[in-house]
Amino acid sequence: MKLNSSFKEKVIVLGGDGFCGWPTSLHLSNLGHDVVIVDNLSRRNIDNELEAESLTPIHPMGTRLKAWTEVADRNIRFYNCDVAKNYEHLLDIIEKERPDAIVHFAEQRSAPYSMKSPYHKRYTVNNNLNATHNVLTAIVQSGRDIHLVHLGTTGVYGYGTAGIEIPEGYLEIEIPTETGERISREILYPADPGSVYHMTKNQDQLFFHFYNKNDGVRITDLHQGIVWGTNTRETMLDERLINRFDYDGDYGTVLNRFLMQAAVHYPLTVHGTGGQTRAFIHIQDTVRCVQLAIENPPAPGDRVQIFNQMTETHRVRDLAGLVSRLTGAEIAYFPNPRNEADENELHVKNELFLSRGLNPTLLSEGLMLEVTAVAQRYAHRADLSKIPATSQWRQTPKAMRPI
Amino acid sequence: MKLNSSFKEKVIVLGGDGFCGWPTSLHLSNLGHDVVIVDNLSRRNIDNELEAESLTPIHPMGTRLKAWTEVADRNIRFYNCDVAKNYEHLLDIIEKERPDAIVHFAEQRSAPYSMKSPYHKRYTVNNNLNATHNVLTAIVQSGRDIHLVHLGTTGVYGYGTAGIEIPEGYLEIEIPTETGERISREILYPADPGSVYHMTKNQDQLFFHFYNKNDGVRITDLHQGIVWGTNTRETMLDERLINRFDYDGDYGTVLNRFLMQAAVHYPLTVHGTGGQTRAFIHIQDTVRCVQLAIENPPAPGDRVQIFNQMTETHRVRDLAGLVSRLTGAEIAYFPNPRNEADENELHVKNELFLSRGLNPTLLSEGLMLEVTAVAQRYAHRADLSKIPATSQWRQTPKAMRPI
Numbered sequence: 001m002k003l004n005s006s007f008k009e010k011v012i013v014l015g016g017d018g019f020c021g022w023p024t025s026l027h028l029s030n031l032g033h034d035v036v037i038v039d040n041l042s043r044r045n046i047d048n049e050l051e052a053e054s055l056t057p058i059h060p061m062g063t064r065l066k067a068w069t070e071v072a073d074r075n076i077r078f079y080n081c082d083v084a085k086n087y088e089h090l091l092d093i094i095e096k097e098r099p100d101a102i103v104h105f106a107e108q109r110s111a112p113y114s115m116k117s118p119y120h121k122r123y124t125v126n127n128n129l130n131a132t133h134n135v136l137t138a139i140v141q142s143g144r145d146i147h148l149v150h151l152g153t154t155g156v157y158g159y160g161t162a163g164i165e166i167p168e169g170y171l172e173i174e175i176p177t178e179t180g181e182r183i184s185r186e187i188l189y190p191a192d193p194g195s196v197y198h199m200t201k202n203q204d205q206l207f208f209h210f211y212n213k214n215d216g217v218r219i220t221d222l223h224q225g226i227v228w229g230t231n232t233r234e235t236m237l238d239e240r241l242i243n244r245f246d247y248d249g250d251y252g253t254v255l256n257r258f259l260m261q262a263a264v265h266y267p268l269t270v271h272g273t274g275g276q277t278r279a280f281i282h283i284q285d286t287v288r289c290v291q292l293a294i295e296n297p298p299a300p301g302d303r304v305q306i307f308n309q310m311t312e313t314h315r316v317r318d319l320a321g322l323v324s325r326l327t328g329a330e331i332a333y334f335p336n337p338r339n340e341a342d343e344n345e346l347h348v349k350n351e352l353f354l355s356r357g358l359n360p361t362l363l364s365e366g367l368m369l370e371v372t373a374v375a376q377r378y379a380h381r382a383d384l385s386k387i388p389a390t391s392q393w394r395q396t397p398k399a400m401r402p403i
Numbered sequence: 404m405k406l407n408s409s410f411k412e413k414v415i416v417l418g419g420d421g422f423c424g425w426p427t428s429l430h431l432s433n434l435g436h437d438v439v440i441v442d443n444l445s446r447r448n449i450d451n452e453l454e455a456e457s458l459t460p461i462h463p464m465g466t467r468l469k470a471w472t473e474v475a476d477r478n479i480r481f482y483n484c485d486v487a488k489n490y491e492h493l494l495d496i497i498e499k500e501r502p503d504a505i506v507h508f509a510e511q512r513s514a515p516y517s518m519k520s521p522y523h524k525r526y527t528v529n530n531n532l533n534a535t536h537n538v539l540t541a542i543v544q545s546g547r548d549i550h551l552v553h554l555g556t557t558g559v560y561g562y563g564t565a566g567i568e569i570p571e572g573y574l575e576i577e578i579p580t581e582t583g584e585r586i587s588r589e590i591l592y593p594a595d596p597g598s599v600y601h602m603t604k605n606q607d608q609l610f611f612h613f614y615n616k617n618d619g620v621r622i623t624d625l626h627q628g629i630v631w632g633t634n635t636r637e638t639m640l641d642e643r644l645i646n647r648f649d650y651d652g653d654y655g656t657v658l659n660r661f662l663m664q665a666a667v668h669y670p671l672t673v674h675g676t677g678g679q680t681r682a683f684i685h686i687q688d689t690v691r692c693v694q695l696a697i698e699n700p701p702a703p704g705d706r707v708q709i710f711n712q713m714t715e716t717h718r719v720r721d722l723a724g725l726v727s728r729l730t731g732a733e734i735a736y737f738p739n740p741r742n743e744a745d746e747n748e749l750h751v752k753n754e755l756f757l758s759r760g761l762n763p764t765l766l767s768e769g770l771m772l773e774v775t776a777v778a779q780r781y782a783h784r785a786d787l788s789k790i791p792a793t794s795q796w797r798q799t800p801k802a803m804r805p806i
Contacts, residue, residue: 087525118540122490125536126529129606133528137521140798163580173576174585177566182577187593191609192616199613203532203606206594210602213595214742215797339617394618395543 015105158192169306225279225310263375272336274317275343418508429637517600561595572709628682628713666778675739677720678746
């Protein structure tokens, strides 16, 4: 099952043990790229902290890589390194491996986790910002022309602006002047993050802007929607390669949670009115988009290249309705722990990936049932007490002193 | 010499040992506010690292505070705490002292220092971002309605946009839509930082936006120009209260460096064409502006309040000419280590402070000669080898591999 690609590059995948990083690593390796995974196993350690675990039985990195060599006859090297803390180790790896591209997934990626407590806010800020800055500093210090591909989020746009289709990163604006003229400029889409996690991704954009401008680092930032699905062509080749599947209140993302809840006969948990519109992408398209990003680097001297990595948008209650009709599951409404509008419109451009050959994997009953089947197969591993969302966006209001 | 103020507040000054923090602390204490200084003495430690020191002989914190009590009959309490690293200590201080306002100067504030090496870039990012985030998290965790006053920089605006007077933080824009309509919005002025240091101040703005929106924290962000002058009314009361005076290539700011260079008969060092236009403020106005910010907090529910804390703009070569005419000093031109345009226009609004009673201390021969007199008095302490700027904005170009 070897795929062909005209590019054979050395690629370091930071965060290559995670939900998106692992299938991306296998996909790139299968295409013939020389893949190196760097990960500190933080996602597995957070499972320990939360006393939750992947519904699917994920294997240790050593077992995963051994299985991949047996199945695909390819080698992936692994370094256990905390890129936010161990700068010298990261720099050593870059100087030794001399990659053409670095894919950066090495950030804490759950909004509810980032809001759980002061500790979790501070961990997310410290980890995500130092990780991104260390990677950029190490690229500059290495003196090499390395293309950085970063996984961002459509959340950097906030929840959209009525009447505007969200562009790919840059917004054309006009500035009225005192003389009555208008000055046209193109700016980074104004930031309006909805959680500490999202805020760090907005702050990452400023790192990218600066290191691109000052040092000419070539950067592609992928503003990804909510990922659904669990397996890709490569992770299905052997059970030891299986991808993680999160269903808990912190790391479980909305559509996957609904499909898992249906599989274990647990009512679908909708927060607020369910009127929130979100952008989605299937995990198979995630790995394909990262491939396309690596194969289409910005030219030297180009500004930061931004792609919206999503294929469709849906309201949360519509997804609940769809899963309910498909599976017979009930829907239960809960208060929304997030501090956000009940209802929002969201229109997002994704022309750049379509123009570069992405053939989107859209929501279909077949694919949804595939997820439900995975969930049913491992239902005996589920801890239903982990399903409710417990993170609160604000502290219980205390008496505030008047001014 | 007691001043009167209708506000008597408990104020914590983070970074109260530094060039702006120390005179601010004395000014607020003199007004009758109850002042607490929190500082990790990092600026003194950086002096050790750089083998440079203040031209003026600054005294240890214990001596400073003892002198203040003797001179002014007021007490300032001091905590040695690294707010970027010691969150629990910071939280303890806030919960024990129960301040009405926190003034936040606790950031690495030199652009050249922030660009010296990978270590200095990483230190600046790690220190500044964690310091700001820790303060915000601690305010929220304390459950108290504390007004945060932060010292930012006019550098968050980049070097200005031709034809636009820089507003106070927020820019009115129009977004053209596909239907030909225009949507009006007010956004944070688009970020275009010129150094790692400036970048952290842009990233701070996103912290403020989020914690104001999510938790209702009341925040005033002061976008300050380049500070000149050395003493204020309070620091002149006793030599043990003297403020620091930096003249080295990293921490010395442009006008003070020129005045000191003139005093020691060293040619004025202009980088590039000297066509860079910068915003300026005298140290006496810095302390007065912080007072006005504390006395004019945003109302509960208000967005982040942003003031431009500067009183005039000048081209660097014009300042060099002025000092040269005043003192007879020569001017020497050197290559510009910064990665910036040779010439820029800069028009900055500062109406908010003027409307709240600031009576600006503008550049005058008398005040400039006062600085020269301070420099002459301590000229025997000068190490002329520390004057040249050595920080480079980019690495020496290495061979970049073609794509």
